[in-house]
Amino acid sequence: MMNPENYLILAAILFVIGALGVMLRRNALIAFLCVELMLNACNLAFVAGSHITGTLDGQTTAFFVMVVAAAEVVVGLAIIVSIYKTRRSTSVDDANLLKL
Amino acid sequence: MILLETIAEPVAATGMFTWAWTMIAVPAVVAGLLLVAGKLSDAWGHLLATAAVFWSFAIAVCLFAEQLLAPATERAVSANLYTWFTVGQWDFQVGLLVDQLSILFAMLITGVGGLIHVYSIGYMSHDPRRRRFFAYLNLFIAAMLLLVLADNYLVLFVGWEGVGLASYLLISFWQHRPAAAAAGTKAFVMNRVGDLGMLMAISTMLAMFGSSKFTEVNAGAAGTEPMWATLIGLFLLLGACGKSAQVPLQAWLLDAMEGPTPVSALIHAATMVTAGVYLVVRSHALFEAAPIAQLAVVIVATVTLLAGAWIGTSQDDIKKVLAGSTMSQIGYMMLAAGIGPAGYAFAIFHLITHGFFKANMFLGAGSVMHGMNDDVNMRHYGGLSKAMKVTFLTFAMGYLAIIGFPFFSGYFSKDHIIEAAFADNTFIGICALIGAGITAFYMTRLMLMTFFGEERWLPGVHPHESPKVMTIPLIVLAVFSVGIGAVMNFWIQTWLEPALGIHAHELSLVPTPVGWMTMAVVALGVVAAWLVFGRSSIPVVAPATNNPVTLAGRNVLFGDQVNDFLFVTPAVALASAVDTTDAKGIDTAVDGLGRAFLGLSTQLRRLQTGYARSYALTMVVGVLLVGAVLILNLVG
Numbered sequence: 001m002m003n004p005e006n007y008l009i010l011a012a013i014l015f016v017i018g019a020l021g022v023m024l025r026r027n028a029l030i031a032f033l034c035v036e037l038m039l040n041a042c043n044l045a046f047v048a049g050s051h052i053t054g055t056l057d058g059q060t061t062a063f064f065v066m067v068v069a070a071a072e073v074v075v076g077l078a079i080i081v082s083i084y085k086t087r088r089s090t091s092v093d094d095a096n097l098l099k100l
Numbered sequence: 101m102i103l104l105e106t107i108a109e110p111v112a113a114t115g116m117f118t119w120a121w122t123m124i125a126v127p128a129v130v131a132g133l134l135l136v137a138g139k140l141s142d143a144w145g146h147l148l149a150t151a152a153v154f155w156s157f158a159i160a161v162c163l164f165a166e167q168l169l170a171p172a173t174e175r176a177v178s179a180n181l182y183t184w185f186t187v188g189q190w191d192f193q194v195g196l197l198v199d200q201l202s203i204l205f206a207m208l209i210t211g212v213g214g215l216i217h218v219y220s221i222g223y224m225s226h227d228p229r230r231r232r233f234f235a236y237l238n239l240f241i242a243a244m245l246l247l248v249l250a251d252n253y254l255v256l257f258v259g260w261e262g263v264g265l266a267s268y269l270l271i272s273f274w275q276h277r278p279a280a281a282a283a284g285t286k287a288f289v290m291n292r293v294g295d296l297g298m299l300m301a302i303s304t305m306l307a308m309f310g311s312s313k314f315t316e317v318n319a320g321a322a323g324t325e326p327m328w329a330t331l332i333g334l335f336l337l338l339g340a341c342g343k344s345a346q347v348p349l350q351a352w353l354l355d356a357m358e359g360p361t362p363v364s365a366l367i368h369a370a371t372m373v374t375a376g377v378y379l380v381v382r383s384h385a386l387f388e389a390a391p392i393a394q395l396a397v398v399i400v401a402t403v404t405l406l407a408g409a410w411i412g413t414s415q416d417d418i419k420k421v422l423a424g425s426t427m428s429q430i431g432y433m434m435l436a437a438g439i440g441p442a443g444y445a446f447a448i449f450h451l452i453t454h455g456f457f458k459a460n461m462f463l464g465a466g467s468v469m470h471g472m473n474d475d476v477n478m479r480h481y482g483g484l485s486k487a488m489k490v491t492f493l494t495f496a497m498g499y500l501a502i503i504g505f506p507f508f509s510g511y512f513s514k515d516h517i518i519e520a521a522f523a524d525n526t527f528i529g530i531c532a533l534i535g536a537g538i539t540a541f542y543m544t545r546l547m548l549m550t551f552f553g554e555e556r557w558l559p560g561v562h563p564h565e566s567p568k569v570m571t572i573p574l575i576v577l578a579v580f581s582v583g584i585g586a587v588m589n590f591w592i593q594t595w596l597e598p599a600l601g602i603h604a605h606e607l608s609l610v611p612t613p614v615g616w617m618t619m620a621v622v623a624l625g626v627v628a629a630w631l632v633f634g635r636s637s638i639p640v641v642a643p644a645t646n647n648p649v650t651l652a653g654r655n656v657l658f659g660d661q662v663n664d665f666l667f668v669t670p671a672v673a674l675a676s677a678v679d680t681t682d683a684k685g686i687d688t689a690v691d692g693l694g695r696a697f698l699g700l701s702t703q704l705r706r707l708q709t710g711y712a713r714s715y716a717l718t719m720v721v722g723v724l725l726v727g728a729v730l731i732l733n734l735v736g
Contacts, residue, residue: 019716019720022713022716023713023716023717023720024713026713031712092711092712092713093711093712093713095712096709096710096711097710
């Protein structure tokens with residue numbers, strides 16, 4: 001059996017990759033995938049935690065996160081598609097009207 | 101107090117007295133009607149207005165007759181009309197008090213007022229706004245009757261303000277003349293000062309007695325602390341000074357002569373300006389409980405009676421001479437009212453005789469102006485006794501009455517006051533005596549300059565007698581000027597006894613030593629005036645002079661300058677200081693605050709870039725910070 005802390009380290013690495021991706025990439029789809037990566041990194045951490053403590057709380061929470069991720073995909077992809085339809089671009093920097 | 105026991109409580113209104121309220125209501129309604137109906141009522145408005153006043157006069161005479169027939173203790177009648185409003189423990193009723201005092205006023209106001217309405221039909225016949233003039237006159241009559249018939253100070257105050265409004269509207273009736281508009285404003289503003297005193301007096305009464313009813317205030321006055329009684333007395337005196345043009349609030353009366361002459365006769369001679377005397381006499385119990393306030397009344401009155409006479413001697417405008425004379429005569433009335441129980445009846449007596457003879461002379465002056473193309477300068481008159489016989493003769497009756505020629509009305513009323521003044525204090529008596537001499541001097545001067553001597557008429561002026569509608573009121577008033585004094589002389593004290601708690605004094609037709617002295621002083625005044633103005637011709641332009649006495653008189657004792665120096669200049673300075681503080685201080689602070697936030701928000705705005713990446717970065721930094729704090733807490 002591997003040391004369960006390794007899962008947590010992997011989850012942290014995946015989360016940082018996801019966060020950096022959100023901040024650095026301009027393609028909306030990539031940024032969106034990075035958000036998914038962060039969510040799943042969290043899931044991994046929850047499940048690992050569940051394994052460490054020997055309870056089911058972490059696994060239950062992981063299901064909730066999956067549901068949220070599924071809903072987010074539906075809304076997020078719809079927004080990206082509609083932005084692409086109007087602007088012919090999926091760069092997040094082009095959708096910068098949200099300022100004074 | 102023994103005196104108070106003699107005051108009979110008013111009985112409830114029955115019969116004719118239940119109609120008393122129509123005296124006020126009819127002129128008020130007609131005034132409103134004429135103002136609302138506009139040009140529709142141009143043709144008959146003046147007739148309706150005159151009829152309304154005669155209605156009130158008829159009611160007043162009927163009430164007076166009923167009072168004469170009733171026993172002395174049942175003459176005062178009070179009629180409660182309705183509850184005005186209730187606040188806390190105070191219950192304000194609108195009620196009328198028709199007693200021996202107020203009925204005399206009601207008859208004077210409606211009687212003289214009615215005659216002046218008739219006169220005005222002729223005097224204002226060429227004025228395109230005659231209907232409006234009559235509406236205002238009726239408004240005045242209604243307000244003045246409310247003032248004298250009210251049974252408490254608060255309702256009296258409503259009438260008090262009403263006559264102030266009517267006075268303002270009528271003084272500035274010819275509003276296209278800047279002088280008239282300014283005079284109206286001046287009268288209004290100066291009256292406000294007096295009204296402040298009235299309000300303070302009424303508030304103090306409510307605090308002290310829990311009511312502003314005359315009966316309750318008079319009953320409570322004797323038991324109140326002298327300090328409060330004095331305070332109320334002084335506040336009332338301030339109110340009286342404003343309305344009755346007493347020093348120091350006298351400056352508006354001479355300017356008020358800018359109004360049409362019937363207004364000067366009705367409001368600024370016969371009725372409204374005497375409201376202050378009515379107020380003091382009505383509040384007699386308060387003044388009796390406050391000797392200091394009484395003394396203040398006497399001092400103010402004595403100063404005013406001399407100041408008014410002084411002004412009268414040096415003005416060239418016929419109406420302003422009469423206005424100065426009015427001030428002076430009201431000073432006599434106030435003096436009598438301030439002396440105490442010995443003088444009340446004489447104050448009212450002189451008020452009534454003065455109401456008749458002064459209205460007579462003002463209307464006479466109006467008749468002269470009517471014939472002289474509205475010129476008011478007496479230096480342009482002269483020799484008018486031949487051109488206007490009726491005006492001259494009626495004016496002469498008024499003249500003889502005011503100087504106190506034996507057995508004319510002023511002889512009775514003014515001599516009593518001078519005697520009462522001597523009985524009170526020799527110095528005050530001497531002042532009153534000197535005032536009588538000066539009165540004789542300036543009135544003789546007016547007569548000589550107007551009706552005698554050579555004709556100094558301006559080119560193109562053709563003096564003529566006024567129409568009958570103007571001369572008949574003059575004749576009626578002249579008859580009263582001659583006779584009213586003799587008729588009322590022995591009767592007035594007994595009549596007012598129950599209302600004012602006074603004891604009648606013995607009067608005799610044979611002059612007392614003071615009476616002889618008065619006659620001598622009056623004769624001296626007449627002779628002096630004849631020596632100065634009767635023998636030599638009068639220059640058409642007022643001669644330049646360095647005589648300080650004349651200069652002060654011509655400038656109305658520098659009343660305006662004193663007011664300017666004491667009040668207007670400091671007030672203007674204060675206003676401009678406030679203005680500067682507002683513009684420079686407060687505005688700068690408020691604008692600065694706004695500008696500071698504007699600058700701050702301009703800086704903060706930059707945070708909103710619109711790039712999703714930077715928002716994400718902010719979020720991550722925030723999460724890291726929160727995480728760091730949590731970890732530090734865990735470690736610590």
